[in-house]
Amino acid sequence: MTFRRLILALLLALVTGTSFVGSALAVQPDEVLDDPALEARARDLSAGLRCLVCQNQSIDDSDAPLAKDLRVLVRERLKAGDSDKEIIEFVVARYGEFVLLKPRFTPHTWLLWLATPLVLLAALAAIVLAYRRRKVAAEGPKPLSTNEKRRLQRLVGEG
Amino acid sequence: MIAETGHYALILALAVAIVQMVLPVIGTRLRDPQLTAVAVPAAQAEFILIGIAFIALTTAYVTSDFSVLNVWQNSHSAKPLLYKISGVWGNHEGSMVLWVLILALFGAAVATFGTNLPRQLQANVLAVQGSIAVAFLLFIILTSNPFTRLDPAPFDGQGLNPVLQDPALAFHPPFLYAGYVGFSMAFSFAVAALIDGRIDAAWARWVRPWTLAAWMCLTLGIAMGSWWAYYELGWGGFWFWDPVENASFMPWLAGTALLHSALVMEKRDALKVWTILLAIITFSLSLMGTFLVRSGVLTSVHAFAVDPERGVFILGIMAVFIGGAFALFAWRAPLLSQGGLFAPISREGSLVLNNLLLTVACAAVLVGTLYPLALEAVTGEKISVGAPFFNLTFVPLIVPLLIAVPFGPLLAWKRGDLYAAAQRLMVAAIVSLGVMIVTLAIYQKGPWLAPLGIGLGVWLLMGAATEIATRVKLFDASSTESWRRARNLPRAAYGSALAHAGVGLMVIGLVGTTAWRTERIEALSPGGTVDIAGYQLKFEGVAPRQGPNYQERVAVFEVTRNGHPVTELKPSKRAFAVEKSATTEAGIHNSWRGDLYVVLGDELKDGAYSIRIYFNPMVRLIWLGALVMFFGGGVSLSDRRLRVGAPKRAKPKSKTATAAAE
Numbered sequence: 001m002t003f004r005r006l007i008l009a010l011l012l013a014l015v016t017g018t019s020f021v022g023s024a025l026a027v028q029p030d031e032v033l034d035d036p037a038l039e040a041r042a043r044d045l046s047a048g049l050r051c052l053v054c055q056n057q058s059i060d061d062s063d064a065p066l067a068k069d070l071r072v073l074v075r076e077r078l079k080a081g082d083s084d085k086e087i088i089e090f091v092v093a094r095y096g097e098f099v100l101l102k103p104r105f106t107p108h109t110w111l112l113w114l115a116t117p118l119v120l121l122a123a124l125a126a127i128v129l130a131y132r133r134r135k136v137a138a139e140g141p142k143p144l145s146t147n148e149k150r151r152l153q154r155l156v157g158e159g
Numbered sequence: 160m161i162a163e164t165g166h167y168a169l170i171l172a173l174a175v176a177i178v179q180m181v182l183p184v185i186g187t188r189l190r191d192p193q194l195t196a197v198a199v200p201a202a203q204a205e206f207i208l209i210g211i212a213f214i215a216l217t218t219a220y221v222t223s224d225f226s227v228l229n230v231w232q233n234s235h236s237a238k239p240l241l242y243k244i245s246g247v248w249g250n251h252e253g254s255m256v257l258w259v260l261i262l263a264l265f266g267a268a269v270a271t272f273g274t275n276l277p278r279q280l281q282a283n284v285l286a287v288q289g290s291i292a293v294a295f296l297l298f299i300i301l302t303s304n305p306f307t308r309l310d311p312a313p314f315d316g317q318g319l320n321p322v323l324q325d326p327a328l329a330f331h332p333p334f335l336y337a338g339y340v341g342f343s344m345a346f347s348f349a350v351a352a353l354i355d356g357r358i359d360a361a362w363a364r365w366v367r368p369w370t371l372a373a374w375m376c377l378t379l380g381i382a383m384g385s386w387w388a389y390y391e392l393g394w395g396g397f398w399f400w401d402p403v404e405n406a407s408f409m410p411w412l413a414g415t416a417l418l419h420s421a422l423v424m425e426k427r428d429a430l431k432v433w434t435i436l437l438a439i440i441t442f443s444l445s446l447m448g449t450f451l452v453r454s455g456v457l458t459s460v461h462a463f464a465v466d467p468e469r470g471v472f473i474l475g476i477m478a479v480f481i482g483g484a485f486a487l488f489a490w491r492a493p494l495l496s497q498g499g500l501f502a503p504i505s506r507e508g509s510l511v512l513n514n515l516l517l518t519v520a521c522a523a524v525l526v527g528t529l530y531p532l533a534l535e536a537v538t539g540e541k542i543s544v545g546a547p548f549f550n551l552t553f554v555p556l557i558v559p560l561l562i563a564v565p566f567g568p569l570l571a572w573k574r575g576d577l578y579a580a581a582q583r584l585m586v587a588a589i590v591s592l593g594v595m596i597v598t599l600a601i602y603q604k605g606p607w608l609a610p611l612g613i614g615l616g617v618w619l620l621m622g623a624a625t626e627i628a629t630r631v632k633l634f635d636a637s638s639t640e641s642w643r644r645a646r647n648l649p650r651a652a653y654g655s656a657l658a659h660a661g662v663g664l665m666v667i668g669l670v671g672t673t674a675w676r677t678e679r680i681e682a683l684s685p686g687g688t689v690d691i692a693g694y695q696l697k698f699e700g701v702a703p704r705q706g707p708n709y710q711e712r713v714a715v716f717e718v719t720r721n722g723h724p725v726t727e728l729k730p731s732k733r734a735f736a737v738e739k740s741a742t743t744e745a746g747i748h749n750s751w752r753g754d755l756y757v758v759l760g761d762e763l764k765d766g767a768y769s770i771r772i773y774f775n776p777m778v779r780l781i782w783l784g785a786l787v788m789f790f791g792g793g794v795s796l797s798d799r800r801l802r803v804g805a806p807k808r809a810k811p812k813s814k815t816a817t818a819a820a821e
Contacts, residue, residue: 029682101545116523116552
């Protein structure tokens with residue numbers, strides 16, 4: 001089953017890895033950090049933070065001044081040695097969950113995250129049920145078992 | 160006077176639409192052929208009247224008649240003619256007139272070319288179309304009149320949003336609307352079938368061309384929007400999972416599922432109830448798309464409350480049509496007979512899988528789009544649902560579907576042989592695997608799964624080729640026999656293979672540009688150079704230039720590759736004085752490897768400019784793929800079996816043939 005493995009690998013990779021939306025930037029030359037590793041982390045973090053004044057853009061993509069402020073803030077925290085998690089916490093504490101482009105899995109987003117798997121399960125169940133019902137309908141009633149036949153004979157014989 | 164004529168024509172169109180909605184239904188109930196036949200001229204008259212209104216509005220725009228409020232708000236005498244015309248639908252009121260115009264066009268087409276439809280079905284379909292027209296004409300006339308006058312007339316207009324002054328965006332809305340509204344045909348046919356309580360394979364044959372045409376328009380419309388975003392927004396992004404994009408993507412997903420399920424219904428008389436339901440869902444999503452974009456609910460739930468009249472009206476329209484259709488479905492669907500049986504592994508089974516994954520993927524997009532709105536409305540809490548959510552929910556559903564695509568056409572109807580199909584796909588699998596390995600060797604950097612994505616795209620391309628090769632028995636029969644088979648193969652087969660190949664191209668483009676895009680952000684002074692992806696760019700400087708209705712600052716870049724001159728790129732920043740806003744025009748050099756994409760930023764201190772340069776590998780394949788999908792749809796549409804006139808010609812012939820035999 002190498003093929004199945006391949007599919008699984010691909011799926012996993014897609015789930016954990018890339019974004020299918022072209023990453024891009026409105027980062028200005030003067031904002032770029034000297035340390036490439038730190039800058040790469042800054043870019044990753046920025047891509048997941050929403051520009052508060054834009055329509056659905058990340059701060060990494062946005063030209064808005066507020067987005068720039070946030071980008072600089074992220075980089076300052078990075079330089080101060082914060083971890084990615086600490087920076088996200090810091091930004092959320094200041095601006096609320098609204099800045100997260102990937103909502104957290106908390107009670108008020110349970111339905112958001114679980115809806116798709118639930119719909120998938122429900123649809124699968126519906127298909128299986130419909131198929132079974134159709135098959136039963138097509139096969140017609142089951143033939144009588146030997147017990148039933150014997151009983152029928154007895155009834156007919158008695159009648 | 161022209162504006163009043165347009166307004167009057169709209170009101171007349173409403174009256175005609177009411178006739179079209181009511182009389183044919185009464186006619187079919189009373190079995191009165193004359194009353195039933197009213198549907199045809201009514202649909203034609205409705206189209207002519209809305210056409211007059213549309214021409215009147217366009218005339219007002221072209222002649223810059225600023226005594227019309229709508230023209231004053233959205234046009235300017237200095238605007239180029241193309242954008243004066245596209246300005247007609249570049250605003251709320253005008254775009255709604257375009258919406259009903261396309262609706263009436265489809266209705267008139269069914270009335271004029273649908274002469275082979277059973278009378279009763281045609282009358283019912285036109286009546287449902289009429290009811291949609293009534294709702295939207297009422298909406299326009301009561302809340303969004305485009306012909307409102309302004310007295311005294313201002314000297315000049317306020318202009319059109321500069322980002323809309325673009326060729327791709329000029330034609331993006333008409334195609335999008337033709338797609339949205341085209342699905343109303345499938346909806347009307349579905350509701351008519353439910354009213355009749357009768358549905359057969361011929362029904363699917365009538366519905367399919369309309370659905371296909373709508374799907375083609377929507378495909379092109381969405382691709383145009385994304386193409387526009389790519390070159391106009393100035394950083395090379397092409398899809399943002401923005402609610403407005405999602406609003407058009409959901410009907411596309413459902414419509415794609417509908418195309419496939421209608422196929423099962425036409426060929427095998429199965430999945431009838433599901434196809435009807437899907438037709439209703441698809442148009443409901445189109446209506447929702449219109450609602451989301453037109454009501455202002457997306458900018459904020461509160462914007463909706465500020466100007467509730469329009470939003471509530473469209474919400475009402477949605478409730479009536481979606482609620483009504485679902486109620487009718489619940490009531491009448493059990494009456495519809497169930498059709499042919501099939502094994503899980505069969506062509507039908509593969510199309511069920513297609514429908515399952517497409518509709519669940521559509522549900523994922525729906526939840527991601529509406530959840531923040533619902534949460535804010537209920538609890539006041541604001542959250543964002545962005546690209547990461549859709550990558551986690553949508554992509555895992557679509558990838559298995561794409562892997563399965565090449566198998567579907569190789570499976571037989573009723574009962575298929577998966578093992579035999581896999582054997583036929585062996586060459587495709589080996590080629591895809593080879594490409595993966597080569598890609599991995601070439602691009603050692605970048606996400607490790609990207610080669611798998613490229614392999615998936617190649618798999619789709621090879622799968623499409625395998626389908627055609629199998630059907631013409633390439634290598635299995637003599638070349639003359641294969642050639643004969645190739646010529647006799649129905650165009651629908653070529654169409655579907657093309658469309659699937661288009662998806663493959665798109666996947667390669669998406670993966671390639673996402674994984675291996677490179678970028679430079681530099682502060683450049685004139686004379687400075689940048690190296691990227693084998694190119695060397697020399698910044699020559701910035702010069703001002705005067706456009707038709709804007710001032711621009713144009714940067715000039717000399718592009719060389721290995722010392723040989725390649726091209727000159729001229730990204731610019733345009734300032735629109737009338738609209739008091741600016742746009743960024745990227746400089747793009749296109750080659751088979753990818754796009755070199757240069758954006759001019761702000762002027763920095765000491766005469767330097769902030770310059771962004773990207774190299775987007777394979778990015779053009781995304782839109783090439785969409786074009787191939789569109790073209791595939793067109794080839795399929797030209798198939799004689801699908802032509803609207805075809806069933807009629809076939810029927811009497813077979814009748815006379817059997818009569819002669821007797």
